[in-house]
Amino acid sequence: MGFTIKKANQNDIEKLINLRVDLFKTNGQISNEEEYNKMKEQNRDFYTKKIKDQLLEVYYMEENDLIISVAAVLIIEMPPINLKDDGSVGYIFNVYTDEKYRDKGYATLLMQKIIESMRVKNIKKLLLNANLKASKLYERFGFILKEYSMELKLDLLHKV
Numbered sequence: 001m002g003f004t005i006k007k008a009n010q011n012d013i014e015k016l017i018n019l020r021v022d023l024f025k026t027n028g029q030i031s032n033e034e035e036y037n038k039m040k041e042q043n044r045d046f047y048t049k050k051i052k053d054q055l056l057e058v059y060y061m062e063e064n065d066l067i068i069s070v071a072a073v074l075i076i077e078m079p080p081i082n083l084k085d086d087g088s089v090g091y092i093f094n095v096y097t098d099e100k101y102r103d104k105g106y107a108t109l110l111m112q113k114i115i116e117s118m119r120v121k122n123i124k125k126l127l128l129n130a131n132l133k134a135s136k137l138y139e140r141f142g143f144i145l146k147e148y149s150m151e152l153k154l155d156l157l158h159k160v
Contacts, residue, residue, distance in 0.1 A: 003061040003062070003063065003069075003106070004061070005059055005060070005061055005109060005113050006059065006062070007057060007059055007113075008051065008058035008059070009051065010051060013047045015065075016060070016067070016070070017043040017044050017047060019067050019070065019096075020043055020094060021036060021040050021043060023096065024039065054075075055074060056072065057072065057075075057114065058071070058072040059071055059110045059114060061106055061109070061110070063101075066098075067098075068097065068098045068100075068101045069097040069101060069106035069109075070096050070097075071092065071107065071111060071113075071114055072095075073090045073091065073093075073114045073118065073126070074090070074091045074093065075088055075090055075091075075118075075121070076088060076089050081124075085124045086122070088124075089124075089125045089126065090118045090123045090125070090127070091128065092111075092114060092126055092127070093128065093129075095110065095128075108137065108140075111138075114126075115141065128143065130143075
């Protein structure tokens with residue numbers, strides 16, 4: 001069965017946030033209905049603004065109006081590096097394929113679409129976080145593991 005890749009617009013936001021928030025709930029990251037509804041509201045606001053501002057692109061494939069595979073890229077505006085590179089980067093996230101549809105190349109097709117779109121927009125660098133299993137997919141595109149990536153969670157009590 002053939003599937004087409006769709007680029008999300010404002011009309012797709014409810015489907016996208018339902019999938020995203022339902023995944024968080026399934027993974028135990030959302031513990032109650034109040035939190036679930038608040039997460040939907042916050043995600044709706046984020047997706048609406050970023051898609052409108054053309055800073056978020058979401059590509060997906062669906063079957064019978066259900067999203068079976070999805071991938072998103074957020075353009076993070078940075079100061080220019082030189083006259084050929086405005087400094088902006090694309091951060092790829094939420095690359096997900098429903099378990100029943102995995103190993104059919106859908107994530108690969110969505111990644112190709114994101115990379116093609118970012119090239120057209122003259123984005124020079126793409127970033128992402130990957131689990132071990134998914135890293136094979138990204139390595140095929142030329143992503144490399146960066147050894148010195150760091151993060152600081154500001155909600156944790158850590159004093160310098």
